[in-house]
Amino acid sequence: xxVAGANRRFFFFTALTAVMTMAAWxxxxxxxxxxxxxxxxxxxxxxxxxxxxxxxxxxxDENSYSKRKTILLAIPGGLWMGLLMAFDAGSATIxxxxxxxxxxxxxxxxxxxxxxxxxxxxxxxxxxxxxxxTISVLGAAIVLALxxxxxxxxxxxxxxxxxxxxxxxxxxxxxxxxxxLALCLLGLLPxxxxxxxxxxxxxxxxxxxxxxxxxxxxxxx
Numbered sequence: 001x002x003v004a005g006a007n008r009r010f011f012f013f014t015a016l017t018a019v020m021t022m023a024a025w026x027x028x029x030x031x032x033x034x035x036x037x038x039x040x041x042x043x044x045x046x047x048x049x050x051x052x053x054x055x056x057x058x059x060x061d062e063n064s065y066s067k068r069k070t071i072l073l074a075i076p077g078g079l080w081m082g083l084l085m086a087f088d089a090g091s092a093t094i095x096x097x098x099x100x101x102x103x104x105x106x107x108x109x110x111x112x113x114x115x116x117x118x119x120x121x122x123x124x125x126x127x128x129x130x131x132x133x134t135i136s137v138l139g140a141a142i143v144l145a146l147x148x149x150x151x152x153x154x155x156x157x158x159x160x161x162x163x164x165x166x167x168x169x170x171x172x173x174x175x176x177x178x179x180x181l182a183l184c185l186l187g188l189l190p191x192x193x194x195x196x197x198x199x200x201x202x203x204x205x206x207x208x209x210x211x212x213x214x215x216x217x218x219x220x221x
Contacts (some may be wrong), residue, residue, distance in 0.1 A: 009206075009210040009213070010210035010211050010213075013203045013204075013206045013207040013210055014207045016199075016203040017047060017200050017203040017204045017207055020043075020196050020197075020199040020200040020203060021044065021047050021196075021197075021200040023196040024039070024042070024043035024170055024194075024196035024197040024200060025040055025043055025193075027192050027193050027196060028042075028095045028191055028193035029192070038088075039044045039193065042084070042090070042193065042194075042197055043193070043196065043197040043200050044087060045080065045081075045084050045091070045197075046091075046197040046198060046200050046201035046204075047197075047200040047201060047204045048080070048204070049077065049080065049081055049201060050085075050200070050201035050202060050203075050204035050205040050208075051204040051205065051207070051208050052073060052211055053077075053205060053206040054079045054204075054206075054208035055070060055073075055208055056070040056073075056074070056110070056112045056113060056116070057209075058208065058209060058212045059112070059120045060109075060110040060112065061184070062114075062212060064212035065212065067112070067150055070112045071111060071115070073112075073113075073116075074112040074113070074115035074116035074119075075115050075116065075119055075197075077116045077120075077171045078115065078116040078117065078118065078119025078120040078121070078123075079119060079120075080120075081095055081116075081119075081120035081123075082119055082120040082121075082122070082123025082124055082127075083123065083131060085120065085123065085124040085127065085216075086123055086124065086127035086132050086133045086139070087132075087133065087205075088133075089133060089134045089135060089190065090128075090189050090190045090191070090194045091194075092124060092128075092133050092134070092135045092140075092142055093136045093139040093140050093143065093147060093183075093188070093189060094139075094140075094180065094189070094194065094198060095120065095124065095137050096121075096124050096135055096140045096144075097139070097140040097141065097143025097144040097147060098143060098144075098147050098176075099120060099121045099124065100121075100140075100144050101143070101144045101145075101147035101148040101151065102117060102147070102151070102189075103117070103121070104144075104148055105148055105151040105152065108150065136183075136189070138186045138188060139183050139188035139189060142182075142183060142188070143176065143180070143183070144181060146175040146176045146178075146179040147175075147176050149175050150173035150174070150175050150176050151173075153170045153173075153175070154170060154171060154173060156170065172202075173202070174205070176198075177198070177199065177202065180194065180195050180198045181195045203208055
């Protein structure tokens, strides 16, 4: 990808990220009466965690960012995700499914992910066992299955190049997005706020990937 193309992709997904974060807050506050703090904390947490995960992914897979910084951020990021799961049932349903699917898919493949995902999973499971949090077991199972499917499809030869339309589609992991929307509509997630928040998570993830394709990135270290 050219630098100009990477720049366009970065700004496009950054704009989408901002729109989805605002949409999550607006929908939750205006249509479901969700408290303003909850309506802000959840989507911003999804956004931040998506960006943090991709930062680590690019650091270890592409050498685009600092591995040392990624490792230093791993446990704080894991605490962030774990506490979100402990105090918010919708977030717990989504992230428990994702964490288990990544474990099954063998994606805890560097020290930062092992520290971060391990911390989040330990807090999430512990809070469930101690009765501090609740979760939709069916919803988490559906998230697990669709997230696992997305990971396996994304690993198919040629998908990472994203030259053909179906490669672009699979590269952006469509199954879990559709699944989260369905879970919201079926009531297994509390509100469409979680669909918009998940899109913010995903678009933030992609924006960090696009930013790493820019010429300026190696200088950031």
